[in-house]
Amino acid sequence: MSAINNQLTSLEICAGAGGQAIGLESAGFDHVALVEVDHHACNTLRYNRPSWNVIEDDVRKFDGKPFKGIDLFAGGVPCPPFSVAGKQLGWDDERDLFPDALRLVEETGPKAVMIENVKGLMSKKFANYRKQILRKLEQLGYLGDWKLVYAADYGVPQLRPRAILVALKEAYWPYFNWPSQTEEKRHTVGEALYQQMKSNGWEGAAAWKNKANAIAPTIVGGSKKHGGADLGPTRAKKAWLELGVNGKSLADEPPGPGFEGTPKLTVRMAAIIQGFPEEWVFTGKKTASYRQVGNAFPPPVAKVIGGAIASALRKEQVFDKPGIELEFAFSEITKK
Structure with missing residues (x-):
């Protein structure tokens, strides 16, 4: 499942109606599969992108091993375990799919991981939860970070704060930097x-x-x-x-x-x-x-963060991270 002709590959779980997938497609990722359990959402994906490999299945039953070696594992796992409306039960919520997401990361061995969820996951109540996920990813060879991102900062006419987890294999992490807000005018x-x-x-x-x-x-x-x-x-x-x-x-x-x-x-x-x-x-x-x-992840936000991940995977950009010797390169995105 490695990239062909410099095209990066991705596998997405809980794909919904395609918000994240559209953004990642625009950022240069070729989806090898999109996993979604909702029938209507699967039909939406198939209608708009007949060429996509849409797998209508429960993530808990999905086997990631056939997709070993993808560049990016992405998804927006269900938010009720961390939302106020969902009573914020976290690990104790049967709808929590983070354990399965981590299982699939281990099975697929991607170079990068991107998972989004609701703002509630960034609260103090879930500080230990977030640390445990980063610790598990570190055991698998990744370095990562959580960030609260507002869709309005990336040209979307909506506040929409989201918790975003980005993790990359250690060799790529020095090249990743969270994108700054877009310079585009905010639309009302x-x-x-x-x-x-x-x-x-x-x-x-x-x-x-x-x-x-x-x-x-x-x-x-x-x-x-x-x-x-x-x-x-x-x-x-x-x-x-x-x-x-x-x-x-x-x-x-x-x-x-x-x-x-x-x-x-x-x-x-x-x-x-x-x-x-x-x-x-x-x-x-x-x-x-x-x-x-x-329930979607705004495509423009996925595009911007996906673009930063893609650039890191190609080791294109340089950032001032303490203690790391950086190489100088210019991305195709920068040239345009």
């Missing part, structure tokens, strides 16, 4: 959704755009057991209302001529807030589609 909700809001002839779209002049709160997808097609708990709905959005449910289409009141988001609008490409199609009914959107 109004700027991001204006074209959609006016697409059906709503005369109030321009005025709405001026009101929705801030970054969105975190999109919440809900689980299969709890939550539906709405924009989250009471606090989130209140934040959306301040932006001129009714978060109690989703609309089937943008507001039309003569619409009065507070507009709702469509699934497509939510996807734009998450940073998905306009052409990406979500399969399934509205609630199933929205859950795919809400």
Whole structure:
């Protein structure tokens, strides 16, 4: 599973509707397989990328040994064990897939690892949990670090803080550095959704755009057991209302001529807030589609962090890390 023609290979678990996969693809990774248990999400992946090897299976049952030697092992393991809504049970939560993620890292032996989760994982309560994961990775020959990353820092019109773990084989770690925030202008909700809001002839779209002049709160997808097609708990709905959005449910289409009141988001609008490409199609009914959107890792964030990993694997960039003699090289990304 080694890279061919300088193309880096990746295996992703808990792939969802493809947010992380899209970003990593843009960063230069060729997906040898994407593992996802949700049928609707698998259909979305297959619809948009027929060439991808989508494996519809439970990660707990997945055997990583056939994929030995990939460049990157990535994934967004379920967040309920570390979220407030999920009661933050951590190791004691049967939904915790970090043990299986570590098993698969050991089976596949990648050069790099990237795993994302909710902000709650970065709390003091889980400090020991994070250390244990780094310790296990160190035993497998990796050096790594955790970082709290905000999607808004990378051009996404949404706050969306996420806990990111990046680890690389010791030979590559000196070349990795967390990317700084993008220099792109931060887009407000109004700027991001204006074209959609006016697409059906709503005369109030321009005025709405001026009101929705801030970054969105975190999109919440809900689980299969709890939550539906709405924009989250009471606090989130209140934040959306301040932006001129009714978060109690989703609309089937943008507001039309003569619409009065507070507009709702469509699934497509939510996807734009998450940073998905306009052409990406979500399969399934509205609630199933929205859950795919809400639970996703924003593609622009995955692209930036994936790009930093790719550069490290090619030993292209130089960073001032104490005690390490660095080589000087220029990446293709820098040249462009």
